[in-house]
Amino acid sequence: MEPIYLDYAATTPVRREVREAMARIDADRFGNPSSVHRWGREGRAALEDARARLAKLLGASPVEIIFTRGGTEADNLAILGRARASRHQSVVCSAIEHRAVLASARAAEAEGHPLHILPVDDDGVVEVAALDAFLDPKPAVVSVMWVNNEVGTVQPVPELADRCRAAGVVFHTDAIQAFGKFPVRVDEVPVDLLSISAHKIGGPKGVGALFVRRGVELSPLIYGGSHEHGMRAGTEDVAGAVGFALAAELWLRDQADQTRRLGELRDRLEAGLLARIPDLVVNGAGATRASNILSISLPGVNSETLLVTLDLEGLAVSSGSACSSGAVTPSHVLTEMGIPDEVAGPSVRLSLGRETTTEEIDRVLNTLPPLVERMRALASIEAD
Amino acid sequence: MEKRTVLVAMSGGVDSSVAAALLVEQGHRVIGATMKTFCYSETDGRSQTCCGLEGIMDARRVADRVGVPHYVFDVEKDFTRDVIDDFVAEYANGRTPNPCVRCNGNTKFRDLLKRGAMLGCDAIATGHYARMGRNEQGEPLLMRGVDHDKDQAYFLWSLPAELLPQLMFPLGELTKPEVRERARALGLATADKPESQEICFVPTGNYVDVLEKRLTAEHPALAPGKLVTASGDVVGEHAGYARYTVGQRKGLGGGHGQRLYVLGARPSRREVVVGTREELHRADIEIGEINWLGAPPAAGDLVQIQIRHRAAPADATVVRLDSDRLDLTFHRPQRAVAPGQSAVIFRDQVVLGGGRIGNRE
Numbered sequence: 001m002e003p004i005y006l007d008y009a010a011t012t013p014v015r016r017e018v019r020e021a022m023a024r025i026d027a028d029r030f031g032n033p034s035s036v037h038r039w040g041r042e043g044r045a046a047l048e049d050a051r052a053r054l055a056k057l058l059g060a061s062p063v064e065i066i067f068t069r070g071g072t073e074a075d076n077l078a079i080l081g082r083a084r085a086s087r088h089q090s091v092v093c094s095a096i097e098h099r100a101v102l103a104s105a106r107a108a109e110a111e112g113h114p115l116h117i118l119p120v121d122d123d124g125v126v127e128v129a130a131l132d133a134f135l136d137p138k139p140a141v142v143s144v145m146w147v148n149n150e151v152g153t154v155q156p157v158p159e160l161a162d163r164c165r166a167a168g169v170v171f172h173t174d175a176i177q178a179f180g181k182f183p184v185r186v187d188e189v190p191v192d193l194l195s196i197s198a199h200k201i202g203g204p205k206g207v208g209a210l211f212v213r214r215g216v217e218l219s220p221l222i223y224g225g226s227h228e229h230g231m232r233a234g235t236e237d238v239a240g241a242v243g244f245a246l247a248a249e250l251w252l253r254d255q256a257d258q259t260r261r262l263g264e265l266r267d268r269l270e271a272g273l274l275a276r277i278p279d280l281v282v283n284g285a286g287a288t289r290a291s292n293i294l295s296i297s298l299p300g301v302n303s304e305t306l307l308v309t310l311d312l313e314g315l316a317v318s319s320g321s322a323c324s325s326g327a328v329t330p331s332h333v334l335t336e337m338g339i340p341d342e343v344a345g346p347s348v349r350l351s352l353g354r355e356t357t358t359e360e361i362d363r364v365l366n367t368l369p370p371l372v373e374r375m376r377a378l379a380s381i382e383a384d
Numbered sequence: 385m386e387k388r389t390v391l392v393a394m395s396g397g398v399d400s401s402v403a404a405a406l407l408v409e410q411g412h413r414v415i416g417a418t419m420k421t422f423c424y425s426e427t428d429g430r431s432q433t434c435c436g437l438e439g440i441m442d443a444r445r446v447a448d449r450v451g452v453p454h455y456v457f458d459v460e461k462d463f464t465r466d467v468i469d470d471f472v473a474e475y476a477n478g479r480t481p482n483p484c485v486r487c488n489g490n491t492k493f494r495d496l497l498k499r500g501a502m503l504g505c506d507a508i509a510t511g512h513y514a515r516m517g518r519n520e521q522g523e524p525l526l527m528r529g530v531d532h533d534k535d536q537a538y539f540l541w542s543l544p545a546e547l548l549p550q551l552m553f554p555l556g557e558l559t560k561p562e563v564r565e566r567a568r569a570l571g572l573a574t575a576d577k578p579e580s581q582e583i584c585f586v587p588t589g590n591y592v593d594v595l596e597k598r599l600t601a602e603h604p605a606l607a608p609g610k611l612v613t614a615s616g617d618v619v620g621e622h623a624g625y626a627r628y629t630v631g632q633r634k635g636l637g638g639g640h641g642q643r644l645y646v647l648g649a650r651p652s653r654r655e656v657v658v659g660t661r662e663e664l665h666r667a668d669i670e671i672g673e674i675n676w677l678g679a680p681p682a683a684g685d686l687v688q689i690q691i692r693h694r695a696a697p698a699d700a701t702v703v704r705l706d707s708d709r710l711d712l713t714f715h716r717p718q719r720a721v722a723p724g725q726s727a728v729i730f731r732d733q734v735v736l737g738g739g740r741i742g743n744r745e
Contacts, residue, residue, distance in 0.1 A: 305502040308455045378502050
């Protein structure tokens with residue numbers, strides 16, 4: 001079968017306009033923004049223009065935007081940067097954070113900052129009331145992602161941010177999967193720190209940003225210069241920043257239409273698969289979910305060969321979080337949602353994107369059900 | 385040639401790289417897989433760059449080069465239980481294990497077979513220097529590779545016999561220099577990669593490091609005891625019997641008047657038995673836990689027995705045969721026959737089966 005890419009939550013193709021804009025910067029405005037001369041000034045101007053445009057889209061002021069080498073670094077800077085700026089204050093985060101946050105929080109814990117984990121309900125949504133127990137003494141930071149990357153559940157970020165603001169506690173949200181899916185604005189929701197990433201919205205890989213509300217203290221993680229207001233040393237990736245800003249502008253231009261379109265396609269896919277595959281479980285079905293993500297479990301299928309089989313059949317999806325060696329590890333998100341291993345194991349995330357077509361969704365609906373039937377038959381032979 | 389869907393195990397070394405490339409050349413539908421066996425834990429804070437991860441990266445590059453999909457199979461849990469734990473337990477019992485044999489028989493091929501079946505494969509291939517042949521009835525036979533220096537049939541005796549019809553060893557007709565030549569011609573990144581160490585989970589090359597990590601310091605296998613002769617005379621001290629292997633000469637101290645060699649261990653008494661070069665040679669051998677891959681020989685038959693990797697198979701006559709036990713007499717006494725080690729039974733080039741050398745005492 002002609003391969004189908006349904007892994008847009010992992011990454012997206014870089015849009016042509018973005019590639020062209022970046023190539024122009026690299027060729028003509030290659031100057032180091034820290035240099036005093038003309039070339040440096042031109043590079044600086046391009047960088048600051050990108051910063052201002054991105055800030056505008058978020059409802060922030062330019063001085064509040066720090067460019068980073070990706071969303072993971074932004075998360076690390078938010079968590080560890082806050083912890084290190086505090087005196088042994090705690091870190092609070094949800095149980096279903098991306099590893100960029102969870103592992104940073106554990107690293108902070110190892111440095112002497114108590115770690116408190118907010119549980120989620122069976123649909124993968126953080127319970128807002130659970131936060132109150134951890135606000136006194138004041139944590140260094142509370143971090144809850146806006147959209148979960150594995151199941152797509154939308155977290156009650158406005159409510160959590162309100163509570164933190166009322167308690168005078170710094171609140172961070174990893175908005176990497178949320179930005180571009182629905183309005184994400186720091187002038188409407190009182191978050192103090194917010195991570196975003198370019199490659200999820202048609203921008204380049206390795207470019208991210210952290211919004212840092214004015215007045216929030218942060219320790220840098222990378223030393224070596226006063227770049228990015230002293231928060232992130234290293235010669236700036238001007239082309240990356242420009243690509244990010246342009247990708248975000250292009251993306252947000254028709255975001256509402258895309259969200260509606262992808263929501264309809266996702267619903268068509270979900271309903272079709274539920275009707276055609278017995279015992280299929282939709283993870284997080286009871287929660288509000290980002291319109292582009294569908295997480296399903298296929299009990300009875302061998303989890304170790306599920307993704308490989310789908311890939312060999314031309315269906316590009318993902319499961320859990322793959323580690324660097326590529327081995328499949330059980331998803332901590334599904335486990336935290338109380339899903340038993342035999343259901344959580346054989347699960348996949350299908351994520352739709354701008355390039356997804358109705359025809360592709362219908363092909364998945366035709367090919368996946370018989371494939372699941374075949375995999376279940378093989379798994380049951382193997383179990384005998 | 386019949387076209388098959390082949391799951392090929394790719395370690396990232398030159399051998400399995402060429403094996404995969406040859407299968408592609410032959411027109412098979414090929415799927416590459418690297419078994420993640422141990423050690424590169426990504427969870428415990430401090431990370432360590434290690435052999436295994438590098439192997440995965442190399443295998444990926446090669447798979448991309450020859451145009452086959454490549455996947456990582458995580459077998460760490462099974463591997464630890466079936467291979468590493470067994471390795472440690474065998475040394476603790478004063479025996480000399482063959483972890484590669486154990487892995488091939490218990491972990492690697494079984495897992496490949498299972499996953500291959502799930503993925504619709506009808507053959508399993510590796511880069512071992514071994515060949516598949518057929519007898520007059522057309523049944524598959526496991527045979528030595530043509531490169532006798534590199535032959536790895538020794539490590540394959542433990543494979544489940546029912547697996548034989550699905551096995552492919554693309555390198556069996558090639559010599560190592562030819563394999564490297566092919567790798568260079570194909571532009572494979574692994575063409576000039578050095579030979580891998582013998583045991584993948586002993587990165588330091590010294591197996592005692594693994595024992596020290598996995599056994600307590602007070603474990604009798606690592607604690608001092610007496611060096612004794614076969615007749616029971618105490619001739620010195622040793623630093624822990626698991627630190628010695630049969631045939632070893634180093635670490636026995638001097639002043640014995642003659643060169644001494646390790647003959648074996650008596651774990652219950654914490655003794656290491658030493659003796660002369662002559663005592664190290666044995667004319668008789670008992671092979672237990674036999675796995676037959678071909679027709680078993682009968683008493684009086686001439687067969688060839690290989691008692692360690694790279695040793696030439698030596699002529700021996702079958703004295704007695706039970707279902708999974710064989711007593712034989714070598715035509716010429718063999719040096720350092722180590723209990724626990726694999727012994728492989730050949731009839732000329734054909735692997736009849738293999739087993740483990742029994743305890744002499």
